[in-house]
Amino acid sequence: MxxxxxxxxxxxxxxxxxxxxxxxxxxxxxxxxxxxxILGAIASAVIxxxxxxxxxxxxxxQDLEERFAKPAADPDSLQCMIVLGGAxxxxxxxxRHGIEFxxxxxxxxxxxxLAQKFPQSRILISGGDGSLSGIYEGDAAASERFFPLFxxxxxxxxxxxxxxxxxxxxxxxxxxxxxxxxxxxLLITSGFHMPRSVGIFRKLGIDIVPWPTDYxxxxxxxxxxxxxxxxxxxxxxxxxxxxxxxxxxxxLAGRTxxxxxx
Numbered sequence: 001m002x003x004x005x006x007x008x009x010x011x012x013x014x015x016x017x018x019x020x021x022x023x024x025x026x027x028x029x030x031x032x033x034x035x036x037x038i039l040g041a042i043a044s045a046v047i048x049x050x051x052x053x054x055x056x057x058x059x060x061x062q063d064l065e066e067r068f069a070k071p072a073a074d075p076d077s078l079q080c081m082i083v084l085g086g087a088x089x090x091x092x093x094x095x096r097h098g099i100e101f102x103x104x105x106x107x108x109x110x111x112x113x114l115a116q117k118f119p120q121s122r123i124l125i126s127g128g129d130g131s132l133s134g135i136y137e138g139d140a141a142a143s144e145r146f147f148p149l150f151x152x153x154x155x156x157x158x159x160x161x162x163x164x165x166x167x168x169x170x171x172x173x174x175x176x177x178x179x180x181x182x183x184x185x186l187l188i189t190s191g192f193h194m195p196r197s198v199g200i201f202r203k204l205g206i207d208i209v210p211w212p213t214d215y216x217x218x219x220x221x222x223x224x225x226x227x228x229x230x231x232x233x234x235x236x237x238x239x240x241x242x243x244x245x246x247x248x249x250x251x252l253a254g255r256t257x258x259x260x261x262x
Contacts, residue, residue, distance in 0.1 A: 002164055005249065006132050012245065013238050018047040050237075052230040055221055057237025062217040064243055065191035067262050068198065068210040075209075078118040080177070080185040082208065083111045084169050084197060085127015085139030094136040099146045104190050106214035108146060111188050115152050123147070124158040124176055124185065126169040138163075166193070166246070167255050170200045183207050190214035192239060196246050199256030 010016065025040030050056050087104040101108070115123055127139030140159040148154060160176055163169045177183065184207050189197050191212035201208050216236055226233060251259045 002168075003132065005165065005246075008245065008249075009242060014047055014051045014241060015234065015238070018044045018051070020044075021047065051234050053225060053227050053233065055224050055226050055233065057233050057235075057240055058217050058221045058226075059223055060240035060244070061192050061236045062219060062221045064193075064195060064240060065212070065215055065217060066219065067260070068191070068194045068212050070191075070212050071209075074114070074117065075186075078114060078121045078186065080122045080124060080180075080182040081111055081114060081211070082124045082126060082173055082177075082185045082187050083107055083139075083143075084166065084187070084189040084193070085125065085130070085163070086190075086193075087214075088127075088139045088142040090129060090131070090136040090138060090142070093142050097145075099142055099149075103216075104214050107188055107190065108143065110211070110213040112147065112150055112152065114186070114188075115147070115156065116150070122156055122158060122180065122182060123152070124160060124173055124182075126160040126163055126173050126176075128161045128163050128168075130164045134164075166197055167200055167250065170197070170204050170206060173201075174204055174206050177206070184209065186211040188213060190216075192216065192243055195261045196243060196250060196256065199247075199258060199261035200250065202257040202261065203255060 021040045021044035025037045025044065028037035028040055084107065087101055087107045089100040089102050092098065092100045111123055115121060125140045125143045129136045129138045138161055140161040144154065144157065144159060147157060158176055158180060160172045163172045177185065187197060187201060187208040188211045191214060194210055194212045198208070198210050247256070247260060250256045
C-alpha cells in the first residue's frame with residue numbers, strides 16, 4: 001500500500017498529468033490522430049491554467065481546512081498530545097544533523113507552545129522516514145534535538161520512529177498510548193490533513209481531540225483568476241489533490257470511518 005500510494009502520486013499529481021497529456025498529444029500527432037492530439041493538448045493546457053492561474057487549489061485547500069475548526073481556547077488541562085510527522089526536511093537534517101523545517105513547521109511550534117504551557121503533558125511524535133528509499137531520519141528523530149532546545153526534557157517525549165504513512169501513524173500511536181496509559185490526547189497536524197487523520201483515528205477507536213494548525217488559506221477564498229502567485233497556486237493545488245487521493249484511497253481500503261470526516 002505504501003509503495004502503491006507513492007507511485008500513484010508520482011504519476012497522478014497535476015503537473016505530471018499535464019505532462020502526460022502533452023506526451024499523449026505529441027504521440028497522437030505522430031500517428032496522425034489529429035482529434036486525439038488536439039484533445040490531449042487542450043487537456044494539458046486546461047490543467048496547467050487551472051493549477052497555475054486560478055484559486056481552485058486554494059479553494060480545495062480551504063475546504064479541507066474548514067472541516068475541523070480549532071477550539072477557541074486552550075484546554076483547562078492537558079495530559080498528552082500527538083504530533084503527526086511531516087514538518088521536517090528529513091533529507092537535509094539527515095545530512096546536516098540540524099532541525100530544518102518545511103512549511104508544516106506550525107505542527108511543532110504549536111506543540112512546543114502547549115508543552116510549555118502544560119509542563120505535565122507528554123508529547124508523542126509520530127513520524128519515521130516516509131521516503132521510498134527509507135534512508136533518512138524521520139520527524140521523531142529530529143524532534144529529539146528540537147524540543148530540548150526550549151527546555152522540554154526528553155523524558156516528556158514519546159518517539160514513534162517507524163511510521164511512514166498517516167495510517168501507520170495512527171496504528172503505532174495506539175500501541176504507544178496504550179503502553180503509557182494515555183488517552184484523550186490532542187491530535188496536532190495541519191488543517192488540510194485533519195479530515196483524513198481524524199477518520200483514521202476514529203476507525204481505530206482512538207479517542208483524540210482534533211487540534212488543527214498550519215493553515216494555508218485565510219478562510220475567505222473565492223473561485224477566481226489569480227495571475228500573481230502561480231507557484232503558490234500550484235503548490236496548494238498539489239497538496240489538496242494529494243489529500244483527496246488519500247481520503248478516497250483510505251476510504252475504499254476501509255481505513256477511515258467515512259469518506260470526508262467532519
